[in-house]
Amino acid sequence: MSIVTVQLGQCGNQIGFEVFDALFSDSHCPQGLCSKRENEAYQASCKERFFSEEENGVPIARAVLVDMEPKVINQTLSKAAHSGRWNYGQHSCFCQKQGSGNNWAYGYSVHGPRHEESIMNLIQKEVEKCDSLNGFFIIMSMAGGTGSGLGAFATQNLQDQYSNSLKMNQIIWPYGTGEVIVQNYNSILTLSHLYRSSDALLVHENDAVHKICAKLMNIKQISFRDINQVLAHQLGSVFQPTYSEEGSFHYRRNPLGIDWQVRPPLSGLPTRGKMSLNKEFHFNTSIANLVILRGKDVHSAELGAFKDPALYTSWLEPVHAFSVWKTQRAFSKYEKSAALVSNSQFLVKPLDTIVGKAWNMFASKAYIHQYTKFGIEEEDFLDSFTLLEQVIASYCNLGF
């Protein structure tokens, strides 16, 4: 049961490296706090999921690296080769000479179609190496041009070509005080397109991870490496093997296979007028929560609080919305660790902020000429705005 990872753009490739490194380090951690046999089953499962074996014994990451300019991929490949413990495939990258210039339209309309065949071929080769495919994990940022634009295009292609496989996009939400001036445009275009083709969007906000580094880890001079390592750590704790509920010894849980797409019942939903976002929420309302426990005492952990109906929207029973996976094998030397993956209103505020800023800029028509130059017209922007306002409204309505 394997996952093929697609790393897109500078962000995607920098993070991708840290993820594979974290997964490898954890799976080779000697202190699993469990029996030797269990540790070996864990290692084997992790290996099968994320790595394929090469002749000289060095595991090769099941990954495709894509960027429109060579510097970052070169760095990523050399970092992996240097570590000596695992590596990327020799022919797993696709690179061009000139980047996308932070232009979503360029990534989507120019680079996408131009390199569609080459990129899909690389992915196909990686898929063929898998005995059975769990799905795709696509790592990209929203703010730039390649990860965002080419990422949206590639996800659409994966939807067309592998419609039976699951696709999860790891999206990096940019810092609020810009990294890229047109990041809000790039973000809304990315999100609206991904909503139509991806199965799940796993979001990490740079601001939130930065705060973790500053407040929880007390790092003085925080670098992107620090941020990416925290991120990789979180992803590792979700993606590493866990038991299925049947309690068998097989690590079967498919992290991509969580049923993220939840739709409200067609009838019986109370109609509400447009609600203002300024209203105080008592609870962040969820439609799905997943808790993953690893290490000591997992079976005696008390999770009642997660089943409180107040946490969930009125048309869902907690038993349908809440899942827990437990594994005795510890993660990354932590005696006990817990991860929470949540589909809730938590992202409404950041999403609303981005849409608001993008709308404000759009009203002045600033930078639009850079997009229309490559075929993204004002109607495309309006379509994106409409879709995202609907998403925001849908999530807001959960509170009733």
Added chain:
Amino acid sequence: MTQSVVLQVGQCGNQIGCCFWGLALREHAAVNQKAIYDEAISSFFRNVDTRVVGDGGSISKGKICSLKARAVLIDMEEGVVNEILQGPLRDVFDSKQLITDISGSGNNWAVGHKVFGSLYQEQILEKLRKSAEHCDCLQCFFIIHSMGGGTGSGLGTFLLKVLEDEFPEVYRFVTSIYPSGEDDVITSPYNSMLAMKELNEHADCVLPIDNQSLFDIISKIDLMVNSGKLGTAIKPKSLVTSSAGAFKKRQEKPFDAMNNIVANLLLNLTSSARFEGSLNMDLNEISMNLVPFPQLHYLVSSLTPLYTLADVNIPSRRLDQMFSDAFSKDHQLIRADPKHSLYLACALMVRGNVQISDLRRNIERLKPSLRFVSWNQEGWKTSLCSVPPVGHSHSLLALANNTCVKPTFIELRERFTRLYRKRAHLHHYLQIEGMEESCFTEALSSLSALIQEYNQLDATKSMPAEELPRLSVAV
């Protein structure tokens, strides 16, 4: 990795260009200790086997044999170019990539643009095509020239139209030296005005610089160096004005210090595209992020630090000071005060041992004192390049699209009008074939329209930000 070609036009353009190439070699020599021809070097240099006659000598990998600058040198007088070709950098330039004449343009834009433009159009195209052929993936033309003279101003801007027609996909970045108030060329307002129209219409991005600001920066450095206020010496290579370490036998000429500042500007501008970093910024991202409307493409630049002390001081205080300095009017390369005008967009290109938290801390600190346009309140574009410039542990280049350029343009218009009203020296221009009074009036209205755009933006400065109603959707 992409390549860029430098087009140095006129006396000023060539002198700055010469400094640029010396400092570029110095920078790459410091980074590339093993003398391997890598992608970073290839952005500005070709690797050539000089034993091969003709064109076939290009080597794409391996050890550096002989580096040739990706440059075309254009001047209608021979003096400056000849000096370069006899100087220490003579082997860096391809002797075939020059266009020279003997008579000069007589400080007359019309001679440079109309006469020499048509005379040398074919040759220019040929040299440009040759330099493009030598590039794997040509991304950008850097044009260096002055506005006040005849060749740089006239022929330099003629080039822009040629480039736009012949290489529409390649960016045109123009570094323009604007005349200062005490300029000794009487007709510089005419030349600058006529050149402005071309910059408005055919440049992707313009970095205006004026001699007075460069001079003020040098005076300040001299003061600091000589006043003995500093306990210990300044590292010589770290002076933004110095060529130390570039070439041993060069005598420093009066304008060298000023030209080195501009050369350093270009090096820092391209550093994140050439070298690695945790947040890269390519040249096409400059235009994408800093040009919200096609006509507003004038960027005010500032470089810090101007020098590094030889002894190591408190690192993080120096770092924060670097950010503060970048926004002070003393560090701007034209007479401008961005803090008291309106920002449309701002880019911070950091080099060296600086991390994202340092960058964010300083943005948060400085933001409250800066005014951004209502539709771009957080209009920051940032980049982190790991390789610092020679002699420094870190440096910052700030590029601002800010209404503070307006006074430069207004002053230019005033000086122009004063001359034009009296029709002084006009006959020198009108007697050139292709020149008519309409050239002047059109240039004037082009500049006035630009000033008006900035005025409109400034008018919004004091207005509260309008909250536009969002789309309302049915669920």
